[in-house]
Amino acid sequence: MQASTSAADHHGLNDESHPVAGSVRPETTTQQQEDVPHGSNHADTLSHATSTANEQPERHHRNGHGAKEHDFSDFLTPAPAIASSRYNRQMLIPSISVPGQERISSSKVLIIGLGGLGSPAALYLAGAGVGKLGLLDNDVVESSNLHRQVVHRESSVVNGMTKVQSAIRGCRELNSEIEVVGHDVRLDVTSKARAEAVFDIVAEYDIVLDCTDNPATRYSISDLCVLLGKTLVSGAAQRLEGQILVLNYPLPDDAKRGPCYRCVFPNPPSPEMVKGCGEIGILGSVVGTIGTLMASETLRLIVKGQDEVRKPNMLLYNAWPTDPRSMFRSIGMRPRRTNCVSCGDEEVLAGNNAQKITKEGIVEGQLDYVTFCGVVENIKLLSxxxxxxxxxxxxxxxxxxxxxxxxxxxxxxxxxxxxxxxxxxxxxxxxxxxxxxxxxxxxxxxxxxxxxxxxxxxxxxxxxxxxxxxxxxxxxxxxxxxxxxxxxxxxxxxxxxxxxxxxxxxxxxxxxxxxxxxxxxxxxxxx
Structure with missing residues (x-):
């Protein structure tokens, strides 16, 4: 750009469109005087000039028979409707753009658990335009939930709403264009009918978010995703810390998948070490951060798919670290274990005299997840x-x-x-x-x-x-x-x-x- 740009050029005007004083052409002045009716005041003159200016483009683009002189429809394709939709700002990101948004709009995501993790994840996925959003929980909203479970409201407590009902309302108020489906059931595989119902629900979706808070449920969700070939985004948070990891995702090289929850945690923690937030506490913004990260990872998986493969890792978050540089840490995980009873290779398991988990085994009640993880029994020390x-x-x-x-x-x-x-x-x-x-x-x-x-x-x-x-x-x-x-x-x-x-x-x-x-x-x- 030249440094000598004039004031007229600065406003986008040239000499002909904005003539300087003393250079007005006689014919322009004469034409304006002829067009203004006799006796009109200054306001009428401005109104007449404006209407005349508005008519000029029409006269310019049409010929004597009323047809447009230039028709660009033969070679000008209009922008896609989705480009001007509510998702315009996220489509401006080059890695998303229109194809990425189309993938998001046609995706199907299931969130299991509508507490501190599931609440922000549900809102952000709804806002992003996930085509079908499934919400699964069987709990009721309580006032103690509200400081961290941001999808729920005080009215949900007053009206005795279930978390599914409350979350559906919150997501639909945010985005009425998507399909929100509620599953007001408990993720329970202790009976044949319940296990089959859970399998049917999970099978409807592409990606599953595990937002639950107990080991037994986590292991069962992971086994379900392995058997149904679903990618699992798992998160957890307590007090001031949290973690997130992506499990069972497809790998393009050998058509196999990444590690499952059992690969990362072959043995459950001791029952005495498992404490709920009702016992040890949780900061709302911490669980909100993990839930938001779970939504981001889900959108990345939808948009990128198998085009972007990352090594298995676990992201750790500490809200109040002594050293701010350790607020986020990434820990590399081992690949899928070939001897895993859930996702391992059958020939390896056969050599170890181990049996692989099957759908029939779960439905028939052969797996007791509660016993596997252990139950905290009340201490019986005194007589x-x-x-x-x-x-x-x-x-x-x-x-x-x-x-x-x-x-x-x-x-x-x-x-x-x-x-x-x-x-x-x-x-x-x-x-x-x-x-x-x-x-x-x-x-x-x-x-x-x-x-x-x-x-x-x-x-x-x-x-x-x-x-x-x-x-x-x-x-x-x-x-x-x-x-x-x-x-x-x-x-x-x-x-x-x-x-x-x-x-x-x-x-x-x-x-x-x-x-x-x-x-x-x-x-x-x-x-």
Whole structure:
């Protein structure tokens, strides 16, 4: 561009279209004067000039018979309608463009689980124009869901809507052009009828998103996708961290597929290590980030297909890392295991005397996913005589007038001098109800430090408590704490403290009830 561009050129005008002062041609002025009716004011003149200007193109393009002088329809093809649709902005991305959007619009995606992961994934896939969006869940929307499950609304809770109903409404309000199908069922393969129904549902879709939160369901979804040849996008998130990986995707070289969930995790985690967000917490933006990434990966798989093959990897996300550079990390995964019972090679499995998972095996109930992953059973560490019913505990603590029926105590006044130990962690105490006149000893400290157990024992002896009752959230940690105190006192039967020997020398051997409350604060709040 030349530096000497004039002001007229800057506005896109040349000398003829925008003549400068003093250069107006006589014939132009004469024509304007002739066209303006006599007696018209300035506004009429402007109106007449505007209408005259609007008529000029028509006269220019038509001949004397009223036909257009130039017809471009023979060699000018109009732009496709989709180019000016609501998806215009994402089609401007070269790697998507019109062909990519057409693939998206004809794709079929199933989201299993409409919680913190499935909610943002559903909204972004609906917004992107996925042709058929399936939503599967059997839960009901609760107020505790709303801080992270962004597809649901307060009205969903008030109206008692299921998550499927609520998510369908949210997706259709966002995009009424796509097909949204609800499957208000539980992904359950424990019976033949249920297993066949689940197979039929998954078979309708091209890509499956696993947005569930328990290992047993994850393994069953992966096996279903392997047997039906469906690509699986799997995500997970807890507290401040999350992960995402793409499984069972097709490989163009040997017509085989990538690793499945069993290839990556041959053995499930121990049941004690599996905690839900209701126990350990979750930041809404963390699970939202993973769900959004799952939607992005799904769209990439739809648009690119087998044209872009990446090595198997797991993307890890940490919302609050010590080093910001480690917020996102990618870990390479091993390829498909040939000895995998789900996607492995039959000849390899036969050599290992192993049997491959089949559809018939799942339908006939030969696979017990719950048993495979293990079940967290309530701890049964204390005897029945050392456990108090929640209702009876409240009555005895409140009135100090009754002895629980399950306790065979000769002294009816034993409950008048009871030490109540709250073993919940600090953040649990801050968020939950508190028992008056209780002392706080976090379970993590009791478990790791014998000094804390000794400190509790010292309180018992110093105040001559007749009973020690431990409390936790659900009645498991309290049993462990009570047992540790019992064991410690048996081990240290004799102890003396300077200047207090006479009072304490026999305290360790006197009778003292040590137990807990069945169900902990959860049971107490239900009374």
């Amino acid at each position: 029945k005589e050392n456990r108090l019913d929640a209702a009876e505990f409240l009555r005895t603590v409140a009135s100090n007038s009754r002895t629980p029926a399950i306790i065979d105590a000769p002294d009816q006044k034993m409950w008048q001098n009871t030490l109540i130990v709250d073993t919940r962690e600090r953040h649990e105490v801050e968020m939950g109800p508190q028992m008056k006149q209780s002392v706080s000893f976090p379970f993590s400290k009791i478990l790791q430090q014998d000094s804390k157990v000794q400190e509790i024992s010292d309180l018992v002896d110093y105040h001559n408590h007749n009973a020690v009752v431990f409390l936790c959230q659900r009645g498991n940690d309290s049993q462990i704490a009570a047992q540790k105190l019992t064991d410690w006192r048996k081990k240290h039967k004799v102890r003396t403290i300077e200047n207090e020997q006479e009072r304490l020398e026999n305290s360790m051997t006197r009778k003292c009830f040590i137990g807990d409350v069945i169900g902990g604060f959860t049971a107490i709040e239900r009374v």
